[in-house]
Amino acid sequence: MVAPFRIDGGGTALVFAGVPHGPLLAYAGEGLAPDTDLDALVAAVATGPRENRPDDGADLLTVLPQPGWGFGGEPAVQLDRPARFESAGHEATADAVTFRFRDPLLGLALTLEWGFVPSGLLVTRASLANHGDARVGLLWLAALALPLPSWATRAVETGGRWGGEFAWHEAPLSTGRVEKAARGGRTGFDGAAFAIATDGAAREETGRIVAAHLAWSGNARHFIETLSSGERQLQIGERLEPGEATLAPGEVYATPPALTSFGADGLNGVRRRFHAELRDRSPPLAGPRRVHFNSWEAVYFDLSEPTLLDLADAAADIGAERFVLDDGWFRGRRDDRTSLGDWTVDRHVFPNGLHPLIERVRARGLDFGLWVEPEMVSPDSELHRAHPDWCLHAAGRPRPTQRGQLALDLGRGEVRDHLFVSLDRLLRDHAIAYLKWDHNRDLFPVGSARAQALGFYELVDRLRAAHPRVEIESCASGGGRIDFGVLSRAARVWASDNTDAVERLRLHRAMSVFLPPEVIGAHVGASPNPTTGRRLGMAFRARAALFAHLGVEADPRRMTDRERETLRRHLELYKRHRALIHGGRQSLIDTDDTGVTAQIVVAPDRREALALLARVDQAVAGAAAPVRLPGLDPAARYRVTLPEPWPGRAARQLADPDRWRAGPILSGEALARAGLRLPLVHPETAWLVHLEQVL
Numbered sequence: 001m002v003a004p005f006r007i008d009g010g011g012t013a014l015v016f017a018g019v020p021h022g023p024l025l026a027y028a029g030e031g032l033a034p035d036t037d038l039d040a041l042v043a044a045v046a047t048g049p050r051e052n053r054p055d056d057g058a059d060l061l062t063v064l065p066q067p068g069w070g071f072g073g074e075p076a077v078q079l080d081r082p083a084r085f086e087s088a089g090h091e092a093t094a095d096a097v098t099f100r101f102r103d104p105l106l107g108l109a110l111t112l113e114w115g116f117v118p119s120g121l122l123v124t125r126a127s128l129a130n131h132g133d134a135r136v137g138l139l140w141l142a143a144l145a146l147p148l149p150s151w152a153t154r155a156v157e158t159g160g161r162w163g164g165e166f167a168w169h170e171a172p173l174s175t176g177r178v179e180k181a182a183r184g185g186r187t188g189f190d191g192a193a194f195a196i197a198t199d200g201a202a203r204e205e206t207g208r209i210v211a212a213h214l215a216w217s218g219n220a221r222h223f224i225e226t227l228s229s230g231e232r233q234l235q236i237g238e239r240l241e242p243g244e245a246t247l248a249p250g251e252v253y254a255t256p257p258a259l260t261s262f263g264a265d266g267l268n269g270v271r272r273r274f275h276a277e278l279r280d281r282s283p284p285l286a287g288p289r290r291v292h293f294n295s296w297e298a299v300y301f302d303l304s305e306p307t308l309l310d311l312a313d314a315a316a317d318i319g320a321e322r323f324v325l326d327d328g329w330f331r332g333r334r335d336d337r338t339s340l341g342d343w344t345v346d347r348h349v350f351p352n353g354l355h356p357l358i359e360r361v362r363a364r365g366l367d368f369g370l371w372v373e374p375e376m377v378s379p380d381s382e383l384h385r386a387h388p389d390w391c392l393h394a395a396g397r398p399r400p401t402q403r404g405q406l407a408l409d410l411g412r413g414e415v416r417d418h419l420f421v422s423l424d425r426l427l428r429d430h431a432i433a434y435l436k437w438d439h440n441r442d443l444f445p446v447g448s449a450r451a452q453a454l455g456f457y458e459l460v461d462r463l464r465a466a467h468p469r470v471e472i473e474s475c476a477s478g479g480g481r482i483d484f485g486v487l488s489r490a491a492r493v494w495a496s497d498n499t500d501a502v503e504r505l506r507l508h509r510a511m512s513v514f515l516p517p518e519v520i521g522a523h524v525g526a527s528p529n530p531t532t533g534r535r536l537g538m539a540f541r542a543r544a545a546l547f548a549h550l551g552v553e554a555d556p557r558r559m560t561d562r563e564r565e566t567l568r569r570h571l572e573l574y575k576r577h578r579a580l581i582h583g584g585r586q587s588l589i590d591t592d593d594t595g596v597t598a599q600i601v602v603a604p605d606r607r608e609a610l611a612l613l614a615r616v617d618q619a620v621a622g623a624a625a626p627v628r629l630p631g632l633d634p635a636a637r638y639r640v641t642l643p644e645p646w647p648g649r650a651a652r653q654l655a656d657p658d659r660w661r662a663g664p665i666l667s668g669e670a671l672a673r674a675g676l677r678l679p680l681v682h683p684e685t686a687w688l689v690h691l692e693q694v695l
């Protein structure tokens with residue numbers, strides 16, 4: 001029996017105790033004093049003899065629960081034959097541990113690595129090596145199998161759909177399993193790569209939470225299972241199809257990493273750790289994140305050189321800094337049924353190539369971005385005619401399309417080489433600063449999602465090595481490929497095709513649990529909104545996109561002068577505050593009025609902060625409740641101003657406009673405890689609050 005030991009990181013302690021067939025997690029949670037008596041702690045939480053259990057009496061819910069020892073729940077490792085791994089020791093440091101297991105009969109070695117990283121997250125991986133002499137099929141290997149603390153009594157699932165990503169579903173855990181799986185070969189809309197367990201209704205500022213994420217862009221799966229004993233476990237890993245991970249003698253399979261946050265500091269604690277982690281992993285950028293102008297919802301496929309030159313001028317006039325030509329630019333692409341794969345400029349639309357447009361864009365001080373969807377091919381394309389076997393397909397079976405397209409087999413080296421050459425040429429021949437990299441269909445009916453994801457990573461990595469300054473955005477029909485695997489390569493994600501500001505406030509709130517604001521692409525859309533039909537004023541639309549990487553996805557030529565002016569002023573506000581928004585600590589605020597959504601971003605030195613207080617529906621009460629502003633230095637004094645333009649109708653209800661203009665001074669403590677009462681009664685009201693320390 002191994003003596004209890006612990007690893008610590010980011011204010012979290014994990015205490016392990018040895019049982020004959022694998023380590024038990026005796027404690028996972030807030031930090032423990034260095035001199036904590038671990039023997040006493042383990043004894044205090046140990047289970048005694050119970051009915052209906054194997055006679056060795058050992059606990060079964062270890063960090064590698066297995067049926068071979070009598071565990072009746074879902075195992076952490078599943079093979080195409082019965083296996084039984086026994087513990088083969090561990091090596092631990094202060095913040096990391098490697099557990100070793102083996103199955104001597106099958107000749108298999110299994111390793112679990114658990115370690116804290118500077119962000120405070122626990123990073124875990126598992127691997128299986130075949131040292132035997134027969135091929136072994138692997139069906140499941142959890143990157144993390146976590147026995148949950150007993151306070152974990154509710155689950156949050158973040159599955160959504162196209163145009164409605166990251167929907168927030170909370171439910172109490174009862175018996176059985178809550179499970180999410182991504183089967184479409186990309187991270188997908190189902191929330192399979194994100195798992196959250198809480199101690200009650202999820203709150204922003206308080207509450208115990210475990211949140212886990214699989215940093216992987218292919219199929220994923222997680223579940224939370226309640227055993228008949230009342231114990232619970234959470235597992236997360238890559239979802240494997242039978243035959244997809246067959247290990248020949250000498251071969252090894254390693255899971256993608258799972259990242260896990262433990263804390264008693266609410267969703268904001270989860271945010272703090274995941275944001276810090278992504279900021280460590282994100283590709284470095286040359287400068288601040290530029291204001292995008294994206295042509296898609298402005299003109300869709302209605303492209304011509306004069307139209308785009310006009311649009312470039314209109315984008316420059318409102319203050320955009322990057323012009324993104326979205327779809328429709330390549331040979332024969334007049335609608336979404338054709339031409340994917342043919343990545344050369346369409347000479348009917350651009351008789352002089354893309355150069356005149358790029359020159360105009362650059363002359364106006366913007367840089368240029370282009371949409372591509374490299375992993376796809378249209379049946380009606382030169383590429384498909386030349387290489388009909390390059391798409392994922394099963395010989396002799398039909399080739400069903402989605403959005404009129406097929407997926408290329410990125411497991412094949414020649415396909416990746418061809419894509420590299422086409423994209424490399426495009427980037428060499430044009431001054432392109434940014435690629436919006438799309439992926440608009442699931443992978444079916446066949447193909448290895450694993451090979452596809454690995455092929456995608458290899459292609460992007462090769463392209464980034466050749467063009468390190470080109471920024472890449474991950475888009476998959478909106479937010480269908482959002483994870484830390486792609487985000488260690490892509491600078492940002494297109495969060496959703498839904499640009500409706502009310503929807504976006506909800507979406508950004510949920511997404512921000514894992515993603516910092518700077519990687520969330522958010523564009524000011526048209527009114528009425530093309531997806532929802534909702535009409536919203538320009539100031540509200542612009543404010544909803546401000547706490548993100550901001551852009552514009554509407555035709556400025558079709559806006560009124562007043563709308564253009566309001567938009568211009570908000571783009572200026574974004575430029576003034578983007579260093580703060582993109583580098584500060586973001587907290588969402590628990591409001592007393594659930595119709596108000598509020599957040600604050602505080603600079604790392606707490607000298608400055610910016611908050612957004614927004615109402616999305618009509619209030620029941622006639623006077624809105626004060627909103628408390630957390631995260632400031634309680635002892636410091638802050639000048640509070642409300643950046644203009646103010647929301648018109650609400651501004652008329654301000655208690656003392658002159659005082660707000662002059663900027664009252666309040667302590668961080670008063671702001672956190674008493675808060676600010678701004679008029680927030682009417683729908684579509686959004687206030688910005690700027691706070692600056694007065695020395």
Ligand code: GLA
Pocket residue numbers: 296326327336371438440475476477478494497
């Ligand atoms: C997908 C993307 C959109 C846009 C279109 C272009 O739907 O999510 O943002 O780029 O493709 O066809």
